[in-house]
Amino acid sequence: MKRVFSILVITAVMALSNLTAQANTATLMTANAAVITAVQEDATDEAVADDETESVSFTQELKKRFIEGGPGFMGIVLLCLILGLAIAIERIIYLNLATTNTTKLAQDVEDALNSGGIEAAKEVCRNTRGPVASIYYQGLDRVDEGVEAAEKAVVAYGGVQMGLLEKNVSWVSLFIALAPMLGF
Missing domain, CATH: 1.25.40 (Serine Threonine Protein Phosphatase 5, Tetratricopeptide repeat)
Structure with a gap:
């Protein structure tokens, strides 16, 4: 009975965190839009100042893509999240079943x-x-x-x-x- 209860509690916590994340999405999207606009303006100013193209590091490009949040990139993030949660839940269940007094x-x-x-x-x-x-x-x-x-x-x-x-x-x-x- 303890195990069923713990599994239900974990499921409820994950559902509540998902609802909280969805509620904060609108706020984050407007903040991201402002950041993207500022980044684009800065990039335009730098492009005008320097005609040379400079190489962008992998982490800078990754951060830029995350801020832009296109469906392709965010789909990969979502897939990693789902995979990670599935493995974490499976490990929790296995370790609970493996416990012995x-x-x-x-x-x-x-x-x-x-x-x-x-x-x-x-x-x-x-x-x-x-x-x-x-x-x-x-x-x-x-x-x-x-x-x-x-x-x-x-x-x-x-x-x-x-x-x-x-x-x-x-x-x-x-x-x-x-x-x-x-x-x-």
Whole structure:
């Protein structure tokens, strides 16, 4: 029930932010029109003063296009926004489903080890969802091979689970790394 509520709250916050953005659009459009007019007048004055064409940097051109806000450029921005929101929502849902009460799991595994042995503890781990239970299971599965084998299995499977948790977010770190180079 908590998860459904949290998903509804996130959806409501995104809807309200969208409504706020739409309400502010008219104000921003008039401000943008004034800025564009001023930029065009400045550009005309500079063009008259200098007959030479000067090269414009990528960030300056990008900022100019963003201020102009043509449908082609803003469509790309909208597509990136939708893609980013979809991946963020998917990650929120996946991470919420991957949560486990680790103290309760550890206690259940310990109780199962004391009462029924390793097979009972494995069964507890199989019936519990989440990456922590899977890592516990890998360690319990290799306990017959020795402590070092169990430790290696836990470390290796922990890396696999981290890869699953970080899936689809590598592009975010790419944009974070590129932002300073683009002048943002």
